[in-house]
Amino acid sequence: MRKAIxxxxxxxxxxxxRVRRYSxxxxxxxxxxxxxxxxxxxxxLRIGNMRGIFNSAWIGGLLSLVASAFxxxxxxxxxxxxxxxxxxTGVGQIIAATPVSKFTYVLGKMVSNFTVLGLMVLILAASGxxxxxxxxxxxxxxxxxxxxxFLLLALPAMAVVAAxxxxxxxxxxxxxxxxxxxxxCVWIAGLSLPLAANTRALDLVGxxxxxDSAINAAHLSFQNSxxxxxxxxxxxxxxxxxWEGITWTAEIVISRVIWLGFSLVLVALSAILFxxxxxxRGRPPRDRQKVTPISVPERYxxxxxxxxxxxxPLAVKQAHSRFPGIxxxxxxxxxxxxxxxxxxxxxxxxxxxxxxxSAEARETRDQTYQLIFSAPHPIAxxxxxxxxAGVVVALLTGCGFGFxxxxxxxLRGLVAWVIGLLFIPTFALSLGVWSGTGKPFEVLxxxxxxxxxxxxxxxxxxxGSAPATAATPYPLIYLILSCVLAFAxxxxxxxxxxx
Amino acid sequence: MRLLxxxxxxxxxxxxxxxxxxxxxxxxxxxxxxxxxxxxxxxxMRILATITQPSSGRxxxxxxxxxxxxxxxxxxxxxxxxxxxxxxxxxxxxxxEYLAAVKGIQAGxxxxxxxxxxxxxxxTEAIKRPLGGYSGGMRQRIxxxxxxxxxxxxxxxxEPKAGLDPxxxxxxxxxxxxxxxxRIVILSTHIVSDVEAVATRIAILVHGQLIAxxxxxxxxxxxxxxxxxxxxxxxxxxxxxxxxxVSNTAHRSDGVHARVVADAAPENAxxxxxxxxxxxxxxxxxxxxxxxxxxxx
Numbered sequence: 053m054r055k056a057i058x059x060x061x062x063x064x065x066x067x068x069x070r071v072r073r074y075s076x077x078x079x080x081x082x083x084x085x086x087x088x089x090x091x092x093x094x095x096x097l098r099i100g101n102m103r104g105i106f107n108s109a110w111i112g113g114l115l116s117l118v119a120s121a122f123x124x125x126x127x128x129x130x131x132x133x134x135x136x137x138x139x140x141t142g143v144g145q146i147i148a149a150t151p152v153s154k155f156t157y158v159l160g161k162m163v164s165n166f167t168v169l170g171l172m173v174l175i176l177a178a179s180g181x182x183x184x185x186x187x188x189x190x191x192x193x194x195x196x197x198x199x200x201x202f203l204l205l206a207l208p209a210m211a212v213v214a215a216x217x218x219x220x221x222x223x224x225x226x227x228x229x230x231x232x233x234x235x236x237c238v239w240i241a242g243l244s245l246p247l248a249a250n251t252r253a254l255d256l257v258g259x260x261x262x263x264d265s266a267i268n269a270a271h272l273s274f275q276n277s278x279x280x281x282x283x284x285x286x287x288x289x290x291x292x293x294x295w296e297g298i299t300w301t302a303e304i305v306i307s308r309v310i311w312l313g314f315s316l317v318l319v320a321l322s323a324i325l326f327x328x329x330x331x332x333r334g335r336p337p338r339d340r341q342k343v344t345p346i347s348v349p350e351r352y353x354x355x356x357x358x359x360x361x362x363x364x365p366l367a368v369k370q371a372h373s374r375f376p377g378i379x380x381x382x383x384x385x386x387x388x389x390x391x392x393x394x395x396x397x398x399x400x401x402x403x404x405x406x407x408x409x410s411a412e413a414r415e416t417r418d419q420t421y422q423l424i425f426s427a428p429h430p431i432a433x434x435x436x437x438x439x440x441a442g443v444v445v446a447l448l449t450g451c452g453f454g455f456x457x458x459x460x461x462x463l464r465g466l467v468a469w470v471i472g473l474l475f476i477p478t479f480a481l482s483l484g485v486w487s488g489t490g491k492p493f494e495v496l497x498x499x500x501x502x503x504x505x506x507x508x509x510x511x512x513x514x515x516g517s518a519p520a521t522a523a524t525p526y527p528l529i530y531l532i533l534s535c536v537l538a539f540a541x542x543x544x545x546x547x548x549x550x551x
Numbered sequence: 552m553r554l555l556x557x558x559x560x561x562x563x564x565x566x567x568x569x570x571x572x573x574x575x576x577x578x579x580x581x582x583x584x585x586x587x588x589x590x591x592x593x594x595x596m597r598i599l600a601t602i603t604q605p606s607s608g609r610x611x612x613x614x615x616x617x618x619x620x621x622x623x624x625x626x627x628x629x630x631x632x633x634x635x636x637x638x639x640x641x642x643x644x645x646x647x648e649y650l651a652a653v654k655g656i657q658a659g660x661x662x663x664x665x666x667x668x669x670x671x672x673x674x675t676e677a678i679k680r681p682l683g684g685y686s687g688g689m690r691q692r693i694x695x696x697x698x699x700x701x702x703x704x705x706x707x708x709x710e711p712k713a714g715l716d717p718x719x720x721x722x723x724x725x726x727x728x729x730x731x732x733x734r735i736v737i738l739s740t741h742i743v744s745d746v747e748a749v750a751t752r753i754a755i756l757v758h759g760q761l762i763a764x765x766x767x768x769x770x771x772x773x774x775x776x777x778x779x780x781x782x783x784x785x786x787x788x789x790x791x792x793x794x795x796x797v798s799n800t801a802h803r804s805d806g807v808h809a810r811v812v813a814d815a816a817p818e819n820a821x822x823x824x825x826x827x828x829x830x831x832x833x834x835x836x837x838x839x840x841x842x843x844x845x846x847x848x
Binding site: 068073150329 | 594653
């Protein structure tokens with residue numbers, strides 16, 4: 053009983069701490085955006101050239117799969133900071149000195165993650181009613197048919213995602229950027245492998261549960277069905293069929309309960325790997341790293357020591373601008389101290405999100421803002437240098453693609469690529485200034501990369517990586533967007549200085 | 552009630568030695584743990600708080616080794632870390648309720664205890680304000696309140712007075728005195744005056760080694776007859792500092808009144824003074840460093 057109370061208390065405090073942050077609105081906005089995509093038909097579930105009519109069952113099936121597939125990506129990044137927050141704030145040290153067990157603590161954190169993800173699912177479920185009314189193909193709302201897929205498909209998937217987020221935080225090398233990239237790979241594999249291998253046992257999302265039932269209703273076989281998600285505009289007509297929803301057999305329900313059990317296994321594994329905030333299991337604390345053992349040259353204590361106070365006078369007290377110097381320093385800050393894999397990933401651009409760290413969040417993260425903001429002309433001197441450093445890093449890491457465009461004489465593509473180079477650091481800068489953390493950039497950028505350049509959706513292909521994108525007005529839109537974001541970054545920095 | 556630290560050593564990765572063969576036996580009362588920054592105090596505190604494991608040696612709480620049975624100590628432990636934070640979007644009540652549940656305190660008892668503690672640390676009026684809006688001193692007081700939530704038998708406070716104003720410091724000092732009756736209180740600091748009024752025993756840690764562990768009177772006896780007041784001009788002060796251990800200075804109309812710790816009077820006009828704990832502490836540090844360098848104090 054006491055353990056249950058502790059789990060509840062940990063989850064409650066963590067949840068309250070999260071929902072009272074402005075960034076939580078971003079989470080809700082993301083869920084609403086998914087609902088909007090489904091309402092406007094930009095996110096479509098189809099079986100060959102057919103789709104179900106928009107009744108409660110079809111909308112429930114569609115949106116629960118949207119929730120499982122997309123919230124499992126973005127939601128992971130949103131919630132993967134709960135243990136880190138305790139580590140950074142130092143609350144973890146207090147917790148570590150209490151009798152609470154590692155399993156109880158980690159379970160509490162997982163429950164908090166699950167609640168946040170569940171809330172996103174709930175919003176999407178509520179938007180399902182709006183979708184049904186707006187689409188107007190069948191206005192008879194059947195709550196069970198609408199909500200059951202969320203309850204039995206999306207929520208078990210969210211439990212696994214919530215547990216995975218905790219597990220990634222418990223494993224030291226997966227806590228940071230590498231973990232984000234690894235998860236992106238896990239997520240892609242998790243979505244594509246079960247379908248590619250036709251293996252229902254690995255179907256976390258519940259794709260087969262919906263597909264089997266809907267395909268049956270459409271009188272098709274699975275192999276010939278072409279069951280898939282589509283994102284974007286559709287200019288071809290789809291014929292419709294009526295689907296009355298999933299028949300929830302014991303076999304299906306048990307298969308979903310097994311995923312819940314799997315999430316508890318992940319929690320148990322996290323508890324084993326969790327270091328309980330022991331700093332000695334990582335690198336030595338900063339104040340210890342440079343301690344010289346025993347032999348100290350001075351005769352008496354530091355408080356009695358005489359220190360030479362003659363400093364060389366500065367010939368010119370304040371240079372008007374040292375932009376190159378600041379730029380080099382910013383580049384050094386951006387590139388130095390990264391792990392080996394960062395250089396590997398950045399160089400190969402396998403995952404573009406590692407290319408430009410959200411530099412502006414650094415001031416908040418490293419608590420250097422008091423130093424930066426008290427220097428003369430912090431906006432005119434430092435902000436452009438940060439941005440330029442980001443452009444240089446993006447240029448260095450993406451130059452292979454640029455050369456290919458240049459050698460191929462693809463000037464339009466080259467222009468789109470250059471705009472992309474400007475967009476990435478501007479996006480990072482603006483989000484970093486306004487949020488004070490690199491997390492929103494990591495989340496949105498991962499998502500953008502996946503659905504934009506990787507899936508060649510022109511609207512989101514900010515790098516112009518698909519040949520067709522260069523011919524569209526989207527590069528120009530991204531140029532305008534970059535200008536707007538740059539202006540927003542300036543405004544944000546002004547606001548920081550005044551606050 | 553007994554906390555025994557036996558030959559405790561801690562080495563971080565990269566052969567950084569934080570503690571070396573520390574041995575201490577603690578009973579009820581206040582232990583003032585003194586040492587310069589980087590001496591290993593926080594590492595020792597973290598080991599005692601069951602957060603960090605020692606590299607060698609052991610800590611016994613009532614004959615139970617805390618590395619093996621940490622919960623035996625955790626159940627009766629109050630810990631105020633050196634650098635701790637709060638959840639900025641929770642208010643004091645929510646934050647303390649959360650920690651009370653984590654510490655396994657029943658909800659009803661916790662509510663009463665929290666109310667009393669918030670009164671004790673003078674935060675009743677700010678109870679509903681988010682902690683993110685608290686000043687450094689107010690946060691520190693929240694830290695003190697959380698450490699006392701479970702009515703601890705062992706109270707560990709690591710550099711507790713940072714951010715507290717003079718009135719709050721006195722209040723906290725008095726609180727520690729009142730609490731220390733049937734408890735083990737370990738107060739770690741590098742400020743001697745923090746422990747002077749409350750410590751029943753003082754330990755000095757330098758570069759991970761325990762160089763003193765005694766009652767205050769015994770430490771004072773070390774410098775008995777060795778503390779002098781010398782009046783010099785401001786220009787002469789640097790030379791005096793090079794020659795002697797100067798523990799304090801005060802500017803007066805007739806010059807600088809320097810407090811000097813030396814075996815013999817530094818000059819004929821030197822006036823003997825009663826030793827303070829700060830003199831004893833600085834003397835012990837100077838002696839340790841001289842030994843480490845192979846010289847004489």
